[in-house]
Amino acid sequence: MSKRLKWFIAFDLVITIILLGVYFAPLGEQRPAISTEGDVLVGQALLQTGGCVACHSQVEGPAMAGGPRLATPFGDFYAPNITSSSTFGIGTWSLAEFEAALRQGVSPDGRPYYPAFPFASYRSLTDADVAHLYQALRATEPVEQPSVDHDLAFPFNVRLGLKPWRWLFATTQSLAIDQSSELGRGRYLVDAVGHCGECHNPRNSLGAFIPPYLGGSAQLPGGFEAPAIHGAALLARDWDAEDLSYFLADGLLPDGDVVGGSMVEVIEMGTRYLNKADRDAIAAYLLSLVPPQR
Ligand code: HEC
Ligand code: HEC
Missing domain, CATH: 1.10.760.10 (Cytochrome c-like domain)
Known part of the structure; x- marks a missing residue:
């Protein structure tokens, strides 16, 4: 066997072993039991x-x-x-x-x-x-x-x-968001509970998130387009904190129009159930993202 062929076979074996490893490696990790009761x-x-x-x-x-x-x-x-x-x-x-x-x-x-x-x-x-x-x-x-x-x-x-997709793109590490300030609470509601980035973050062709954070996405389920909602973009479209907070309850845009697309369900079945303090916190957090980060 030529040296080159041997190298070739060895290389293939390594790739195969890596792929098998990715396929059969267990996903997730054992975590300590959650101690709170739940209400x-x-x-x-x-x-x-x-x-x-x-x-x-x-x-x-x-x-x-x-x-x-x-x-x-x-x-x-x-x-x-x-x-x-x-x-x-x-x-x-x-x-x-x-x-x-x-x-x-x-x-x-x-x-x-x-x-x-x-x-x-x-x-x-x-x-x-x-x-x-x-x-x-x-x-x-x-x-x-x-x-x-x-x-x-x-x-x-x-x-x-x-599995390979998860291995390449997904992380299950918590962002460990400190909710003690209004901005922290807003970030928790945006990033964790409200999962706003699932629609408002841009993605690559493999469906993985790419920057800028909350920079908008044109490839949503149902063919909808979600605009950028970081502070820089919102301010450019005439939003202020009060408008934004009420928007999350009634869907009204600054020009008096009503929002459309999948955002309708997000509000009607979701964010309108938030109390005013939480809606204010989301507004304050989004408007603080000037210039867009991450
Ligand atoms: C954007 C839509 C969407 C939202 C929002 C959503 N889910 Fe789901 N959920 C799904 C889909 C789709 C699946 C199936 C995933 C799959 O088959 O791989 C799923 C699966 C699950 C499963 C696994 C069920 C099973 O039988 O294996 C659980 C548990 C679950 N969701 C709980 C929740 C909870 C709790 C929330 C809110 C905090 C939530 N989901 C919000 C779409 C959603
Ligand atoms: C299921 C996808 C989805 C999710 C989740 C989602 N949005 Fe949206 N959002 C949209 C779409 C689509 C539009 C554009 C609607 C239209 O075309 O009228 C939009 C519009 C908006 C607008 C209006 C922007 C403008 O100037 O017109 C704001 C503000 C907004 N979303 C905030 C949020 C916040 C905050 C969250 C998280 C609590 C969130 N969205 C979660 C899909 C989503």
Whole structure:
């Protein structure tokens, strides 16, 4: 065998081993148990403001029993039944399994979730908020109805194909956001609970986030376009803190028009359930992003 061929084979072997490693490496990590108890009422508010209701429920259907079609360039996703049904929902899940799903994007049997489920934002939810959400979902009426299968084109329908993607782009490290100031609270609501960046951050062709932070995206599910919402862009479009805070409750733009696209559901099923202090905090945080950062 020529020296060159030997090198070639060795190189191929190394690549194959790396690929196999990526495929079979376990996702997620064992984390210390969450010690807080969780409060159903606080959790119900979070289900609303976190957008869980919007994605996981049909408008006329029972809460959390499975959501409407989410059309993306990769195919159609349907958020599953996450009611307390033991057969079709997550009634048998432990808090640790729920934590791994929500903050690490890993199912109880170790499979990666698609990033259509915004765990990349929820990774920064606090332990207490994870526990509140868990208790609120346990308290839902069990709905005995199977989830709808996603309708994805090859190769996106191969769930294991997510592993290299996850390895390259996804991080499950919490941003550990300090919420003691108004700006900190605003950042937590924008980055973790409200997952605003899932729609307002630009992405590359592989669906990974790219800078500038909150710089807008033209490739949203349903063909919508989300404008830049960092302070520099908002100020240029005549927003002030008060307008922004009310916008998150009523959808009114500074020129008196009403917002459209998927932002309608974000407000109607989500941010309008925030109290005024929280809406003010989001407004203050967004307007502080001048010039755009990260
Ligand atoms: C943008 C839409 C969207 C939002 C918002 C969303 N989800 Fe989901 N969720 C999904 C999709 C899609 C899946 C399925 C992912 C997959 O199959 O890989 C999913 C899966 C899940 C699962 C796993 C269920 C299972 O049977 O494996 C849980 C648990 C979950 N979501 C909880 C939540 C909670 C709690 C919230 C709010 C904090 C939330 N989701 C917000 C779209 C969403
Ligand atoms: C599901 C995707 C989605 C999410 C999540 C989302 N947005 Fe939007 N947003 C949009 C779209 C699409 C528009 C443009 C609507 C239109 O064309 O009228 C928009 C518009 C806006 C506008 C109006 C900007 C302008 O000048 O017209 C603001 C402000 C805004 N979003 C803030 C937020 C905040 C804050 C969050 C997080 C709490 C958020 N959005 C989460 C999709 C989203």
